[in-house]
Amino acid sequence: MVKKTSGAGGSGSGSGKNNSGRGQRDLRVRVKTARGRKLSSTLWLERQLNDPYVQRAKAEGYRGRAAFKISEIDDKFRFLVPGARVVDLGCAPGGWCQIAARRVNALGEKQGKKVGSILGVDLQEVEPIAGCELHVLDFLEDDADQKVKNWLGGQADVVMSDMAASASGHKQTDHIRIMALCEAAAYFAFDVLSPGGTFVAKVLAGGAEADLQKVLKQNFTKVQHFKPGASRADSSEKFVVATGFRGLEAE
Numbered sequence: 001m002v003k004k005t006s007g008a009g010g011s012g013s014g015s016g017k018n019n020s021g022r023g024q025r026d027l028r029v030r031v032k033t034a035r036g037r038k039l040s041s042t043l044w045l046e047r048q049l050n051d052p053y054v055q056r057a058k059a060e061g062y063r064g065r066a067a068f069k070i071s072e073i074d075d076k077f078r079f080l081v082p083g084a085r086v087v088d089l090g091c092a093p094g095g096w097c098q099i100a101a102r103r104v105n106a107l108g109e110k111q112g113k114k115v116g117s118i119l120g121v122d123l124q125e126v127e128p129i130a131g132c133e134l135h136v137l138d139f140l141e142d143d144a145d146q147k148v149k150n151w152l153g154g155q156a157d158v159v160m161s162d163m164a165a166s167a168s169g170h171k172q173t174d175h176i177r178i179m180a181l182c183e184a185a186a187y188f189a190f191d192v193l194s195p196g197g198t199f200v201a202k203v204l205a206g207g208a209e210a211d212l213q214k215v216l217k218q219n220f221t222k223v224q225h226f227k228p229g230a231s232r233a234d235s236s237e238k239f240v241v242a243t244g245f246r247g248l249e250a251e
C-alpha cells in the first residue's frame, strides 16, 4: 500500500546524487488507493508519511508534530520558564506537555530552581507524561476553573490551548467552532491566570478573530500573533500570544 517512488529519470541506484532538475529523484512516499478508503484519507496518510515534522517527532520521541509548534512559539516568547505553573487545555496526545515538562521541570532541576507544575486536561485520556499531571476534563464545565486551580494549588502563570473542535468539513462552521473554543479558553484564562500571566492559543485567521483580539487587548498588556514553521503553510492556523495579564481588576 505504501511505496517510496523514484521519480522520472531517477537513477534508482540509491546514490542520491542526481541534482540536475530533470533527473531529480522524487523520494516522496506514495500511498495507493485501497478499497474502502476515501481519497481524502489516502491523501491525509500520504501527507503524514511525507511530513518532515512527523518524521522528526517520531525520531525525537514526541507524541506529535504539534510539539515543534509550541517549542517555536516559546523560543520566540519565552514563557515556559523554569518553575512556571502551566495549564495545557486540550493536551492530548501530549506533545505540548512534553515540551513544557522539558523546559519548565527538567531545566529547572538542572539549574537548582523550583520545579514548576504542568497540568494537562483533555476530553480524552492521555498516556502518562513524566513531570505532568493529566486529567480528563471538559474545560467548558461550570466548575472547570475551580478544579484546575485546586489541582494546581493556586493560579497559573501560563494557560495554553491548541484545542480544536472536531472538523465538520464546512470551512465557515469550523472557523466559528474553533474561535468559540478559543474565546472560551480566554475567559477560562482570566479566571485562572495570575497577574502578569501569559495566554497562548490556536486561532484561525478570518471573521471571528477581531472579537477575540478586542477582549484580549482589554486584559493583557501585549497581544501578538505568530505562525510557527511547524504549522502547515496551507492552513489558516496561527497562534495568539497575550502577555502581561492585567488581573481581574481589569474587568
Ligand SMILES: C[S@@+](CC[C@H](N)C(=O)[O-])C[C@H]1O[C@@H](n2cnc3c(N)ncnc32)[C@H](O)[C@@H]1O
Pocket: 063, 064, 066, 067, 089, 090, 091, 092, 093, 094, 095, 096, 097, 121, 122, 123, 124, 137, 138, 139, 140, 162, 163, 164, 165, 181
Ligand atoms: C490538536 S489536539 C491538541 C494537541 C496537543 N497540543 C499536543 O501537542 O498533543 C486538540 C485537543 O483538544 C481537545 N479538546 C477539544 N475540546 C475540548 C474541551 N472542551 N475540553 C478539553 N479538551 C478539548 C481534543 O480532545 C483534542 O485532543
